[in-house]
Amino acid sequence: MPSKDSALKTIRELLDSATWEDIEERVRFLGGLDKGLADIKAGRVVAHEDVQESLKRWLANQEAFSRRSEIQSLMMD
Numbered sequence: 001m002p003s004k005d006s007a008l009k010t011i012r013e014l015l016d017s018a019t020w021e022d023i024e025e026r027v028r029f030l031g032g033l034d035k036g037l038a039d040i041k042a043g044r045v046v047a048h049e050d051v052q053e054s055l056k057r058w059l060a061n062q063e064a065f066s067r068r069s070e071i072q073s074l075m076m077d
Helices: 003-013 020-041 048-076
Strands: none
């Protein structure tokens, strides 16, 4: 279904009391889902294990940076 048709269908399904913010939030949410599903279909994904490993390395770097900053701060006092 084209994006415009999908947006109109979404708006029609909302409560009559929906605000502009409600409409925008719902359309953006569903648009994000569509984009994510297209990414999956196209193979643009990262394995869960790879994300975990990347996060571990990033956290270790952040911890090391924080410790260096603390040491530098103590040396300046």
